[in-house]
Amino acid sequence: MSAPSPAVVLLSGGLDSATTLAWARGRGFRCHALSIDYGQRHAAELVAAKRVAHALGAVEHRVAHVDLGQFGGSALTDPEIAVPTDGPGPGIPMTYVPARNTVMLALALAWAEVLGARDLVIGVNAVDYSGYPDCRPEYIAAFAQLARLATRAGVDGARFNVHAPLIALSKADIIRLGRGLGVDYALTVSCYQADADGAACGQCDACRLRRAGFEGAGLPDPTRYAVREAAGRTAP
Amino acid sequence: MSAPSPAVVLLSGGLDSATTLAWARGRGFRCHALSIDYGQRHAAELVAAKRVAHALGAVEHRVAHVDLGQFGGSALTDPEIAVPTDGPGPGIPMTYVPARNTVMLALALAWAEVLGARDLVIGVNAVDYSGYPDCRPEYIAAFAQLARLATRAGVDGARFNVHAPLIALSKADIIRLGRGLGVDYALTVSCYQADADGAACGQCDACRLRRAGFEGAGLPDPTRYAVREAAGRTAP
Numbered sequence: 340m341s342a343p344s345p346a347v348v349l350l351s352g353g354l355d356s357a358t359t360l361a362w363a364r365g366r367g368f369r370c371h372a373l374s375i376d377y378g379q380r381h382a383a384e385l386v387a388a389k390r391v392a393h394a395l396g397a398v399e400h401r402v403a404h405v406d407l408g409q410f411g412g413s414a415l416t417d418p419e420i421a422v423p424t425d426g427p428g429p430g431i432p433m434t435y436v437p438a439r440n441t442v443m444l445a446l447a448l449a450w451a452e453v454l455g456a457r458d459l460v461i462g463v464n465a466v467d468y469s470g471y472p473d474c475r476p477e478y479i480a481a482f483a484q485l486a487r488l489a490t491r492a493g494v495d496g497a498r499f500n501v502h503a504p505l506i507a508l509s510k511a512d513i514i515r516l517g518r519g520l521g522v523d524y525a526l527t528v529s530c531y532q533a534d535a536d537g538a539a540c541g542q543c544d545a546c547r548l549r550r551a552g553f554e555g556a557g558l559p560d561p562t563r564y565a566v567r568e569a570a571g572r573t574a575p
Numbered sequence: 576m577s578a579p580s581p582a583v584v585l586l587s588g589g590l591d592s593a594t595t596l597a598w599a600r601g602r603g604f605r606c607h608a609l610s611i612d613y614g615q616r617h618a619a620e621l622v623a624a625k626r627v628a629h630a631l632g633a634v635e636h637r638v639a640h641v642d643l644g645q646f647g648g649s650a651l652t653d654p655e656i657a658v659p660t661d662g663p664g665p666g667i668p669m670t671y672v673p674a675r676n677t678v679m680l681a682l683a684l685a686w687a688e689v690l691g692a693r694d695l696v697i698g699v700n701a702v703d704y705s706g707y708p709d710c711r712p713e714y715i716a717a718f719a720q721l722a723r724l725a726t727r728a729g730v731d732g733a734r735f736n737v738h739a740p741l742i743a744l745s746k747a748d749i750i751r752l753g754r755g756l757g758v759d760y761a762l763t764v765s766c767y768q769a770d771a772d773g774a775a776c777g778q779c780d781a782c783r784l785r786r787a788g789f790e791g792a793g794l795p796d797p798t799r800y801a802v803r804e805a806a807g808r809t810a811p
Contacts, residue, residue: 401645403641403642403645404640404641404642405639405640405641405642405682406639406640406641407682407685409637409639410685410686410689411689436685437684437685437686437688437689437726437727438681438682438684438685438688438725438726439685440725441681441684441685441721441722441725442678442681442682442685444681445674445677445678445680445681446641446643446674446678448673448674448677449643449646449672449673449674449675449677449678450646450673452673452674453646453647453673472724472725472726472727472729472730473724473725473726475724477724478721478724478725481717481720481721481724481725482721484717485677485714485717485718485721486677488708488709488711488713488714488717489674489676489677489708489709489714489717490673490674490708490709491673491708493708494708
């Protein structure tokens with residue numbers, strides 16, 4: 340019997356990436372979890388990532404720091420730009436972080452090459468995806484092609500797989516998948532502006548999508564909200 | 576008359592990237608210079624980058640920090656791996672940093688998107704290139720394609736150009752080009768293990784290529800070597 344293959348799993352500490360890690364474990368990968376601290380407001384996610392990596396059996400969890408915040412341009416990294424709380428509008432929202440998934444996948448690729456891993460796993464989603472360009476299937480395919488050209492392993496003929504198992508799932512389907520794989524969503528933090536303890540605002544797009552997902556899946560929402568009334572006010 | 580277009584120019588502080596910046600200025604770009612501190616041994620390059628950015632008229636110079644060093648796997652970031660000083664061997668050398676150019680271009684792309692720039696400039700070279708996979712034309716083309724798919728601007732129909740003006744030039748040609756554009760190579764540091772003052776070892780691959788380049792161009796080598804004899808010992 341051959342040893343399990345290593346995979347690098349991007350793990351933000353949110354609902355989607357926790358599900359992704361559980362999926363990768365279920366597929367038999369030896370999971371090396373990687374969280375990226377890119378100056379995001381919701382640093383509570385990184386605390387959650389550590390809990391999730393442990394709970395879901397990652398063999399290792401690392402945090403890579405990179406100061407995307409210095410470039411600005413996103414409500415998630417620039418304190419001058421407010422996180423929208425009035426529901427989704429047209430176009431790409433202000434929570435889009437320029438080139439975020441490219442930076443995160445590049446770092447995952449760096450670690451994968453050192454580990455000898457050929458599999459990267461990322462929890463992007465093109466359905467309830469908030470309109471981010473770097474969550475689309477054609478983007479994921481282009482990164483896999485780049486990875487082959489970028490690396491020593493690729494020169495030696497290896498292919499890289501970029502797995503995005505959630506890409507075509509609704510939030511409710513993601514939650515059903517994760518529950519079936521034993522994910523405890525109480526450990527995860529999705530809110531774009533969670534407080535230091537990880538309590539959610541209940542009002543940003545990420546909170547809205549998350550709550551609607553639990554409702555759609557017919558499951559109780561284990562999210563801890565900072566202000567009980569806020570949760571009530573924004574319920575559909 | 577239209578305003579000059581902005582470009583993000585990756586600037587290590589070495590000979591190649593200084594030439595690249597001079598090229599971009601000569602092409603009329605408003606140059607935003609970006610240095611990446613990825614935990615490399617040759618931090619003296621970053622000091623040189625600041626000098627070079629100023630001398631060659633960049634409108635701005637930033638340093639982005641990212642800890643690639645934690646992944647290891649390269650003589651440039653892992654103190655346990657020695658920098659080779661016995662001349663080029665077969666295959667990809669230990670100075671290869673996994674996914675380095677992908678990480679650097681991803682960060683350049685992040686800044687470009689915030690600036691509204693559609694042009695990235697990188698000083699990779701596929702001739703005297705030390706055998707790195709991410710210095711090949713097909714890699715550069717794949718990144719340009721990825722950039723289009725990764726970004727808000729790409730969704731809106733923009734194309735990104737990844738300029739690699741040195742890719743097909745010999746080191747001697749690069750030096751001739753830069754001298755013609757007014758580059759003062761005494762400001763640059765190429766050595767993989769320069770000391771804190773930027774003095775070069777004279778023995779690593781980068782030093783060997785650089786010295787051979789000045790010889791090939793028929794120009795005096797302005798490099799400051801840490802040990803005068805070391806320079807003599809390795810001269811062809």
